[in-house]
Amino acid sequence: MGNYYVVFDILDSGYKAWFFPAFGLVFIVVGIALFSSRNKVFLFDGNMNRSRKALPFLWFGFSILWTFSAFYSTYGEYAYLIDSVKKGYVERVEGKVENFKPMPLGGHKMERFCVQSTCFRYSEGIVTNGFNNSNANGGPIKEGLLVRITHVGDVIVKLEILK
Incomplete structure (x- = not known):
């Protein structure tokens, strides 16, 4: 029904939300540093109270939990899509x-549009494996553009634009 070119295809883009759980690795490293230096004088004085003794354990435990939860949710979405x-x-x-x-150029709002009676909204500020490249940051969507969109629910998994 026309000559379309592919702008986005989840099958080609791969697991693009990897940065979100990877950020948690920084906190894990800090937790390891806190844990390994918990008896050092430069970090804690000799009269540590119970809450200061627990800090490395709590920090490390929370970091592990957050990182695995972030990976589970983002990779789970990717695998489902x-x-x-x-x-x-x-x-x-x-x-x-x-x-x-x-x-808007300053961000903090969802970009929105409809094709026929199906409407979409997305933002680079939302962690997703689907299409979320806003016009303000070089995205291709604009009023009147002829498109073919493949989607799962409200997530765009393939975006094609008529040449």
Whole structure:
């Protein structure tokens, strides 16, 4: 029905939310440093109270929990989306971008648009494996653009634009 080119395809983009759980590794390293130096004079004085003794354990435990939770949720979303695409559990909509509301240059709002009666919203500030490249940051979506979108729920897993 036209000559489209692919702008985004989750099958090609890979696990793009990896940075979110990876950030937790910094906290794990700090936790290891706190734990390994808990008896050093430069970090704690000799009269440590119970809460200061517990800090390295709490920090390290929370860091591990946060990192694994972040990985589980982001990779879980990725695996679900990939599985849905491969099994054909997707919906497609094709047409003109309407009611486009770009994210402002300062950010902090969702970019929104509709194609036919299906509406989408996304932001770079939301951790997702789906399409979320806003117009303010070089994204391709604009009012009147002819697109073909494959989506799982409200997550865009493939974006194609008419040449």
